[in-house]
Amino acid sequence: xxxxxxxxxxxxxxxxxxxxxxxxxxxxxxxxxxxxxxxxxxxxxxxxxxxxxxxxxxxxxxxxxxxxxxxxxxxxxx
Ligand SMILES: Cc1cc2nc3c(=O)[nH]c(=O)nc-3n(C[C@H](O)[C@H](O)[C@H](O)COP(=O)(O)O)c2cc1C
Numbered sequence: 001x002x003x004x005x006x007x008x009x010x011x012x013x014x015x016x017x018x019x020x021x022x023x024x025x026x027x028x029x030x031x032x033x034x035x036x037x038x039x040x041x042x043x044x045x046x047x048x049x050x051x052x053x054x055x056x057x058x059x060x061x062x063x064x065x066x067x068x069x070x071x072x073x074x075x076x077x078x
Pocket of ligand 1: 023024025026027028047059
């Protein structure tokens, strides 16, 4: 089973609740990092999550969908 995204989200929410900021990343060489950290064969890297104290507010996110557009209650019809 693979829980990478859920785990990262939980980690980021926990960090926020403790007063930290975070940033997920996957723009790196997965194989090289696996080599560096001596990743066991039965593990895979999902992403990096950098956690720390933010130095400035996050930029505003333009084009975000409204809750009405992403939340379906009870049924897709009516
Ligand atoms: C799984 C995942 C991987 C990401 N990888 C990268 C990345 O490699 N490089 C990057 O610039 N942003 C990446 N992002 C987005 C950043 O977390 C962050 O939202 C973004 O860098 C903010 O960029 P902006 O300041 O350009 O808006 C990733 C997001 C997710 C969810």
